[in-house]
Amino acid sequence: MLELNEVPVASQAPSVPQSAQRGSRMQPASPSDWPGLEGFDDPKVLQARVDRVPVWFHEFELPGGVWTRGYYKPAPKLHRFCLPERLDGQRVLDVGAWDGFFTFECEKRGAASVTSMDVWDPAINATSEGYAVAHRALNSRAVPIRGSVHDLDPAVHGQFDLVLYLGVLYHLTNPFESLQKLRAVTKKTLIVETASDMQLTSGPALAFYPGSELNGDGSNWFAPNASALVGMCKAAGFRNAKVVWSMGPLTRATRAAIRFVRDRENPLRGIARGRLVVHATV
Numbered sequence: 001m002l003e004l005n006e007v008p009v010a011s012q013a014p015s016v017p018q019s020a021q022r023g024s025r026m027q028p029a030s031p032s033d034w035p036g037l038e039g040f041d042d043p044k045v046l047q048a049r050v051d052r053v054p055v056w057f058h059e060f061e062l063p064g065g066v067w068t069r070g071y072y073k074p075a076p077k078l079h080r081f082c083l084p085e086r087l088d089g090q091r092v093l094d095v096g097a098w099d100g101f102f103t104f105e106c107e108k109r110g111a112a113s114v115t116s117m118d119v120w121d122p123a124i125n126a127t128s129e130g131y132a133v134a135h136r137a138l139n140s141r142a143v144p145i146r147g148s149v150h151d152l153d154p155a156v157h158g159q160f161d162l163v164l165y166l167g168v169l170y171h172l173t174n175p176f177e178s179l180q181k182l183r184a185v186t187k188k189t190l191i192v193e194t195a196s197d198m199q200l201t202s203g204p205a206l207a208f209y210p211g212s213e214l215n216g217d218g219s220n221w222f223a224p225n226a227s228a229l230v231g232m233c234k235a236a237g238f239r240n241a242k243v244v245w246s247m248g249p250l251t252r253a254t255r256a257a258i259r260f261v262r263d264r265e266n267p268l269r270g271i272a273r274g275r276l277v278v279h280a281t282v
């Protein structure tokens with residue numbers, strides 16, 4: 001039976017409003033408590049259940065040629081993350097797992113165990129329903145934990161050979177503290193993927209978004225440039241940190257041009273924005 005372990009509320013400020021936290025308690029206590037997780041050997045039954053999930057984030061393939069209907073297609077972007085080809089024997093933590101694409105990818109690559117952590121908060125549309133459906137369809141052994149990165153504690157969760165922190169950093173009101181929390185549970189490597197900004201500034205810098213300036217999403221607070229992210233990882237206690245992928249200037253310029261035409265965003269501001277992947281090692 002799949003169990004979702006509730007994590008004690010952290011003493012630190014949560015990354016989502018209290019009202020959102022209250023909302024999350026109205027979800028099923030465990031992904032396995034979502035109704036209708038049976039009969040998935042029949043692709044028609046699985047497809048029908050997949051289609052009943054109101055919001056999918058990840059688009060990926062489940063058994064029987066069934067596809068989830070996410071608005072983010074991670075498979076073609078996998079190379080960006082420079083994940084090890086094989087993860088045999090490794091203990092992996094996927095923080096901000098949402099529908100679990102990266103969790104299940106690590107299982108495919110032979111990880112000995114994978115823990116998926118997420119706030120799975122309906123107030124920001126990120127429920128655990130898609131994760132529950134995919135988990136059952138894939139007969140996954142991954143262990144889900146509902147909680148915030150700020151709740152991570154090596155005394156409770158132990159340490160992990162590989163920690164994934166993909167697309168989460170910019171959602172936090174205290175991104176540096178989140179890296180300190182991640183350092184405490186990382187045995188070998190942390191992979192951070194994030195929106196980046198201030199790329200035309202040579203020293204370390206983070207952009208702050210008081211409203212919904214980043215992608216029209218009010219839950220985005222900060223985005224660092226490469227130098228800031230590397231520096232934050234090292235200051236959080238990682239021995240080494242290096243950029244393994246960053247969005248090239250041509251792609252950034254194209255995206256800036258689109259946002260200029262669509263939103264009248266200053267193109268100099270737009271070209272400073274992109275995405276970034278850093279590997280930090282202990």
Ligand SMILES: C[S@@+](CC[C@H](N)C(=O)[O-])C[C@H]1O[C@@H](n2cnc3c(N)ncnc32)[C@H](O)[C@@H]1O
Pocket residue numbers: 015016057072074095096097098099102117118119120121126147148149150165166167168171172
């Ligand atoms: C943009 S999605 C990224 C999903 C996935 N990691 C990926 O890269 O495709 C951000 C995820 O982070 C989760 N999240 C937001 N704040 C969090 C926090 N404080 N701790 C853990 N997860 C959080 C959200 O619920 C959401 O599932």
